Amino acid sequence: xxxxxxxxxxxxxxxxxxxxxxxxxxxxxxxxxxxxxxxxxxxxxxxxxxxxxxxxxxxxxxxxxxxxxxxxxxxxxxxxxxxxxxxxxxxxx
Numbered sequence: 001x002x003x004x005x006x007x008x009x010x011x012x013x014x015x016x017x018x019x020x021x022x023x024x025x026x027x028x029x030x031x032x033x034x035x036x037x038x039x040x041x042x043x044x045x046x047x048x049x050x051x052x053x054x055x056x057x058x059x060x061x062x063x064x065x066x067x068x069x070x071x072x073x074x075x076x077x078x079x080x081x082x083x084x085x086x087x088x089x090x091x092x093x
Contacts, residue, residue, distance in 0.1 A: 015022070060068075072078065
């Protein structure tokens with residue numbers, strides 16, 4: 001009986017000493033389990049069944065193709081900007 005009382009006192013004194021550490025460990029374990037469960041739910045939701053069924057087409061019309069062909073590359077010279085029409089320098093007097 002005396003041995004059980006000593007073990008009980010040792011357990012209580014250890015709990016009083018390390019209660020903050022035990023609390024933090026339990027909270028971290030619970031958060032990690034919650035994250036793992038949520039990750040599993042998100043993984044199931046974004047599986048093959050979650051493909052969009054909208055009517056999005058990947059075809060361009062001819063007007064868009066022509067506009068893309070008119071674009072210049074970076075090594076082609078660009079036309080200089082004419083800022084004289086309708087623009088003024090706000091810093092000049």
